[in-house]
Amino acid sequence: MPRDVFSALADPTRRQVLDLLSRRERAAGELGRAFPHISQPGMSRHLRVLREAGLVRVRQVRRHRYYSLQTDRLAEVDAWIAKYRGFWATELDSLEAYLDARPRPRKDRPR
Template sequence: MIENHPSRDVFDAIADPTRRQLIHLLSQADEKPLHELTSQFSMGRTAVSKHLTVLKEAGLVLDRKVGRETRFKLNPAPLREVQDWVAYYSKYWTTNMLRLGQLLEEEKQEKH
């Protein structure tokens, strides 16, 4: 079930490298069981579960029970907030890169 109001900030959820790796792993499959995800890390099942809980609280991960197994699936929709935030500020990077290019070109012409 997708939460309409995630209880955790998406930026907080993706701040941790382990959680970003979990997102990456989940992006490569429709869904993965906990034991497959845990095998990719040098930490125990409980630690991986805690990271998955943070991702679930941010709405980035959905889970379902299949017998005794829990399977996890990526819900990439909340990442749109991150994309929109980065896109807004990218205009500053573009402007600064253009200025740097102009400055370097001016310095090059002055030397010749």
């Protein structure tokens, strides 16, 4: 079933897995060995979450399952963040000037 991409990224281990995959594809066991404090089934389930979120693909070759990055969904996250990029790009960290420059939408009445 489809998973929320943001939730999938909420786990630091899963983000690190994606970091590894960003360099090259890797077999499940190879990924598991990169995180010695996590058991094999533990890693397998992290990979499942990433699969269900559409963040990775699997390709079976002989006995191995090679995971690789699927970037479409990451692009969605990037699109979400893009809305905010202007804030720090323009050094407008205090926000105040930006807000004051707007036409004051008048948000007093609830609906």
